[in-house]
Amino acid sequence: MDARIVEFAEVLRQNGVRVSTSEVQDALRATTEVGLTQKDLFRAVLRTTLVKREMDVDTFNRAFNFFFSGAAATFEAIDKSLADQLAEEGYLDGDILKMVTFQMNLLLPEMSPLAQAVLEGDRARLAQIFRMASLQLDMSRLESPLQAGFFARRMLAGAGMERARSDMKSLEDELRARGIAPEGVEIVSRHVAAAMRKIEDAARQEVKRQAEARIRRRTDNVTDKPLHLLSQAEVDQMESAVRTLAEKLRSRLIRRQRSHRKGALNVRRTLRRNMTWGGVPMVPQFKSRRPERPELVVLCDVSDSVRNASRMMLLFMHTMQSLFVRVRSFVFVSDVGEVTQYFKDLDVDEAIDMATAGKTVSLSANSNYGRALADFTRDHLGSITRRTTLMVIGDGRNNYNANNVWALKDLRRKAKRVLWICPEERGNWGVGDSEMLTYEKHCNTAVVVTSVSDLARIADQLVPS
Template sequence: MLLSIDEFLWALRRDGFAVSTSQAIDVARACALVGVADRAALRDAIGAVVVERAADLRRYHESFERFFSPEGAHVGDLWGRLRERGFSDGELSALRDLLSAAAERSGTSGDAVGFHALAGSAGELDSVLRSAGIARVLAPMTSSLQVGFFAQRVMDQLGVPAVASALRRIRSALQEALGDDRGGALADALTAELDRMRRRVREHVALTLRRSEGEEPASAGRMDVPFASLGEGELDEVRRAVRELSERLRGAERLRRRRARRGRIDPHRTLRRSLQTGGVPFQPARRARRRDKPRLMVLCDVSDSVRVAARFMLEFVCAAQELFDRTRSFVFVSELAETTELFEAMPTNAALERIQRGEVVSRAHNSNYGRVLRAFEERHGREIDRRVTVVILGDGRTNYFADEADVVRRIRDRARAVLWLCPEGPGAWGTGDSAMLRYAAASTKVLVARTARELETAAREVVARRA
């Protein structure tokens, strides 16, 4: 039963639940307490450990019923599944010898992984698919049209073609050892297991793409839920997390400034000074760090499509003012307005409420990136130099107006960097009225910010650019 529970936890991970090692141990303890006789009690005991949000409870129940149904996942390794099909221990022993010999003849570690994944349990295959090597293979994937291509690349990485070739040779050996009927049936069952492995690989590739595009959260944590899917209570929790991030960054900056006042050790001057004391550096020489007082300009699209991400970004800007010598903020929809003095004159929440109500810029119109970018360049282009980092937050959907990507390119040439924060994944760029491909080419870097965790990563990138 413990093996069944372990396989179920891997099935939950495939369904998007984050199940840590400590939670898996707690699940085993909970199952020992309630037993396995009462199906509902077992389901609720496991759910009490792994389900963190009420909104995920229904999805958890569906996963439980699907796994423990008669048509659900087969528990155990290859040998247990074949034994359930009616094959004897002697027949399985002959197959084991043939597979071991084929794995030894394969010669490469990748092919050996394929034989191990075929013979192992579903959880062992999931563990292999979640490895860093497979993640690197899938990293360039951006479109659903690429699922088949990347699934084949993953299977090549696992050595599946070598396993398939070995199974074709094993068929004749099994028929010779066990007879045409039993040997052929065992070879057919083995081929069905390999097809099942191929389907699992393709499902993993498709699931990885859905998670990267934000259609399915990688875990149940609020920080990984797309902004568009957050409820009111979750918004408050993510807002607190964003504020905590800002406080951590400010604390790190204060520590860095204290160290900078002392100055970094100058090894060349220290060695020269040590000649006076017989080569022993009793008095380290330091050099003061040059401070060029970097500046930040932030432009936030506050239209309905990106308003949640823009609110969090503006909260970060307000809370992290001391990270830059001067921070100026702007909001736009169809028109551009500066909000720097607004945030200085009133509390952050009050300023954000005024922006949300449309009192700063009208939110009744569609986004017009071209007009806004031209207006920003005309009004503030001369103020941009190599000390200024420009951050633009928006989905790049122009509503078929002119995109004016050349303006972004000219700003990039004058500024320290132009960072574009996009709340859409790369798979959506260039579709419909999206001009993100042109904006990406004109910017220094595009940072995807669909979730609070991705926004945190993007904020750290912005902070890192000041150095």
């Protein structure tokens, strides 16, 4: 475990957390005292010894979750750098080994992160690369270990396997050009191929581990099941939960109307009402305020990465349409399209099908939250008023495009409140192409909804009483 903690400290450093050697030693001594039986205590000890700044706590939590969940353990077969392996096995004489090592060090800075990690035997960096690659996949479709091959190939592609292979071939070509004997190049080639096979095996193991973990998390309780595993009866139950949420949210949005003090002081009525006390305003009277009709604008991501969650959220939109007087509903992937009329005129199944059929926006494009927010602000900012609650539904994964956070700022300045519902766990926010940590700063509230059980809780979080 000492070696794992040292590797974990290196992962923290790679993610911008300042960790000194003395702090690693403190962590080793402290974990020896508390043991490994209680995960929460183990986490608390590492956080206390390795983290000094409050701003690094979120990074620590994300790193701890993926490193000690087993992701790093899948790369245990990668335990030495290529140069160390060649030196230990002694297949190359001293001069050739020096030439090979020199050439590797010369080419290393120009290689892909994956190729660098393989050649250096850096397990912590490999775990980080593959964790980020897995976040780009729609793992909600991973339901069986039998799918490990397909998802492993997708994960390898996301980690940059093709470029890494190209870099390795360039290394071999350069060694030949430098006059290394064919036998020496063959030895290097064989070790490189073996290292790449270990990476491929590790990717399959990681996908298989995630599949088995997902299966273990399944439960007969509908409130905790992932959305894509629900039966028709459970979908009906979910609809009931959504309607309850929508009604609760609506009641909270208009609660201010029930206040006893509505509007400015009515002097004439106050004097008349208090004639009994000689005109002394013992019981003040106020001007009645016309009830404020709440308005709702919903902007929902319908891209492949959130397909399972988006159907539930579209159901939520349809329900809100029936409860609020003024609701406008929009869907987006890269472009934005309005589906308000579908939700007014069609029943729920037809409305959802029309919203996700690609007739309103192109479903073949990659998610681009920055473009969608900018287009929505440009075309519809005038319809946002001080009575409008803007609700954005999506995972905030922007495919490394410009986030255009200025658009969200403009929307927040005009709207009564901006709420964001994200179908991805908070620990993944800000990892890879996720812009959720940036977008969250410019929302009144941002909450996570990954299963039906979350629906019962989010009304209180969205609009505190």
